[in-house]
Amino acid sequence: MNTTTEERVIDVTDLRRTYAGGFEAVRGITFHVGKGELFALLGTNGAGKTSTVELLEGLARPAAGQVRILGHDPYAERTAVRPRIGVMLQEGGFPAELTVAETVRMWAGCTSGARPLGEALELVGLAKRAGVRVKQLSGGEKRRLDLALALLGRPEVLFLDEPTTGLDAEGRAETWELVRELRDRGTTVLLTTHYLEEAESLAERLAILHEGEIAATGTPAEVTASQPSRISFELPEGYFVGDLPPLAGLGVTGHDVVGRTVQLRTPELQRAATGLLLWAQQAGVELRGLDVRSASLEEAFLQIARDMRGGEHGDAHAVRTKETVA
Numbered sequence: 001m002n003t004t005t006e007e008r009v010i011d012v013t014d015l016r017r018t019y020a021g022g023f024e025a026v027r028g029i030t031f032h033v034g035k036g037e038l039f040a041l042l043g044t045n046g047a048g049k050t051s052t053v054e055l056l057e058g059l060a061r062p063a064a065g066q067v068r069i070l071g072h073d074p075y076a077e078r079t080a081v082r083p084r085i086g087v088m089l090q091e092g093g094f095p096a097e098l099t100v101a102e103t104v105r106m107w108a109g110c111t112s113g114a115r116p117l118g119e120a121l122e123l124v125g126l127a128k129r130a131g132v133r134v135k136q137l138s139g140g141e142k143r144r145l146d147l148a149l150a151l152l153g154r155p156e157v158l159f160l161d162e163p164t165t166g167l168d169a170e171g172r173a174e175t176w177e178l179v180r181e182l183r184d185r186g187t188t189v190l191l192t193t194h195y196l197e198e199a200e201s202l203a204e205r206l207a208i209l210h211e212g213e214i215a216a217t218g219t220p221a222e223v224t225a226s227q228p229s230r231i232s233f234e235l236p237e238g239y240f241v242g243d244l245p246p247l248a249g250l251g252v253t254g255h256d257v258v259g260r261t262v263q264l265r266t267p268e269l270q271r272a273a274t275g276l277l278l279w280a281q282q283a284g285v286e287l288r289g290l291d292v293r294s295a296s297l298e299e300a301f302l303q304i305a306r307d308m309r310g311g312e313h314g315d316a317h318a319v320r321t322k323e324t325v326a
């Protein structure tokens, strides 16, 4: 997305975060998110997602670099930024003895222009659970309560940290629908998630973090396009791999054979599939179990993580403590 500096609701430049002991969890990342855009931050465990999001939320000060949320420094200008953002943390940590309604009312007391209780609960499908104590909620219901609280002040910018963890398929779909509606009404959303299909389905753009750096960024289609597509099929009776047309000539860059199943990898899906099907037609054979597909975001993610591990350093990560120095 080509946004001017004024349109950038989230603007991150060469951001770094260092913990006590000198461990650098965020190593100079740059990205921006425009108004009404949904941007996903993905990464393996320990990649630096939470460390980054905490800087964006103004909970810690960067070691270097700059964050601007709605044009303000979220750490130094917290009072200007806080009322305009909604934060859904990974662990809500509500008092267990309070009911859902009491929890929302308590939160509303600290939120300017809070939505009415009924509206907040309706939004996340908890209206019928208003009188239930928090300790009796399921994991998924607690996530919805987290979301209701994040949405209470009608935020312009919404930070969602693993919003659908613990939700069943239906709950996840409902949350996705709600997040889409909020985005369509102009809310800017920064999402971190372990569910790659969640990012694929919701995000206009995303960044894959690995060891504190951005390993890949772009639209989901751009990120997956960087990975080879796959064609798999069963070798026809009486045929061997050597009987196939020359694979390099079809733009195939790699292949595996397991039993009689062949899997081809290619960055030129149309060329490879056409060549293979023409060959099958001319040979008068059927390619049973034929499956032709572009890389999924999940495959791209796993491949990027593997590639990055190839150039690993490791030692610098061994020594670290749990205190923030910056």
Ligand SMILES: Nc1ncnc2c1ncn2[C@@H]1O[C@H](COP(=O)(O)OP(=O)(O)OP(=O)(O)O)[C@@H](O)[C@H]1O
Residues within 6 Å of the ligand: 019, 020, 023, 025, 043, 044, 045, 046, 047, 048, 049, 050, 051, 052, 320, 321, 322, 323, 324
């Ligand atoms: N307070 C801290 N002190 C020292 N190191 C920390 C601290 N918090 C996080 N780290 C380290 O920083 C790195 C990034 O952690 P972070 O929690 O940001 O990753 P993440 O991408 O959010 O991971 P996950 O998906 O597991 O939540 C990890 O190696 C982690 O061990």
